Amino acid sequence: MADIVVDSHVHLGPTLQNHSSPLEFDAVTGKATVAALDEAGIDVGIAFAPLYEGGKFDDADYKLANYAIAQACAEFPDRFVGYARVNPNRRKAAIDEYKHCLDDYKLRGLMLHPDWESFYPTNQSLLWPLAELCAEYKVPMTFHVGYYPKCQPMLFIPLAEAFPTVPIYLKHIGYEYWRDAVIMATRYENVYLETAGASTSGEILAAIRWAGANKVCYGSDLPYCLPAVVIKKIESLPIPDEDKALVLGLNSARLNNIPLRKAAKAVVR
């Protein structure tokens, strides 16, 4: 139904093998992940590293993981948009790694997890240099949102104001703070909501009604979650088909310069 389906939240890479909890898919390689995308009818996955939780693959600075994303993008350029993931606490090393990802790997965005990596989104010394690179390269940032005290949506106010040209995705529609995340998306033109995983269909509908269908982007959290179920939630909502198309893919296609198939082009707002 949708013109293009873009999953704004896909994890892949070798460090998934460190995870003790069961996964829905094998997403260690680009090839395996493409099979999961195909199964759910996803055209393009925005892919970044899973969280590093120790184990056999030693990759606390995400270098191995970013390399895997680069490989997947090189192998399947039509199926993946790759984002870098870094730990901002590494300071210069994190900035260097991100620059390496942009210049050498041609990755097209930055994923950060303030709770897991332990930093405040208000921390200018750690975060602003990375955001400046996003502004310079005209690429989005995407953040895990949800969990006190480092991931409440309101903590992103200074970042959204300081970098008005950088699209900022708030993942999981802010989890337990989904109402606050919706407020952020209504207040800031550059703030978008992403539906990954735990967002309920009621919350997704509320986000679309209050922030607008042009501010909500489908994401699944693959391989922790079945993307087909998240898509089904969005398709089942009592909203116009053109709004579903925006949420399922057109918004993220626009934000990430993903080319549309010919039929879809007329629908873009």
Add this chain to the structure above:
Amino acid sequence: MIIDAYAQMGPGIANHASQLIIPMHDTSTPEGLIAIMDRIGIDRSIVFAPKWVGGRFVDPDYVQSNRYVADAVKQHPKRLVGCARVNPNYGADAVKELERCLGEYGFKGVMLDPEWENFHPGDTALVYPLLEIARAKKAPVVFHSWYAPSEPALFWKVATDFPDLQIVIAHMGGRLTVDAALIAERAPNLNLETSDHMYRLGPFAKRLGVRRILFGTNTPFAAPEAELYKVTVRKDLTSEEKDLILGGNAARLYGLG
């Protein structure tokens, strides 16, 4: 047989129009609910009043809503299973209302919402008298579970204090599914209902045992198609296991023929 263990119906639905989470379908009447059931392929629904959020229909003690559910069940006995909803903060009046629901109305279960009604599930003065009535009638008690004070941990002591009462933790504990699963593993009378839960249903069900998982939709506040699909799409559950989750377990717990 597919049984929805978590459906909401009655005149209180209309009050929700101004809320952040709005009804996706009009289930203010039994016909509205049954139309959705027919469309999705649900045979029976365990039905209770939506939370009272203020508005034109004034019913904070759920007395009118329960009577409405009772009438609906009388009209559609093959499709709807009545479930009482009471507000424990009404004390003796809540006790009286629950007795009427499980007696005169013949309801099969009880739904309590600690988050909305703002009570502690382990409150021995307000909640335990209600649980005693449910136990005497062999009626399962469904607790909404999401934000505090309805997080899964709070049902652990309740389950231990009422070992012969079947308790259903709705939404698999919301975003605290791992907590819910850890506690349910240690309290055999705890069951988990699936609506609005998202991550890794199959592995959770397998680990706890599929007999402890009940399919629910949270109609009309969630998309029922997606809630059903979430179970049917899984490749790690056999069709027998899916049958139990989709209806067999609810039939056993609620004594439905």
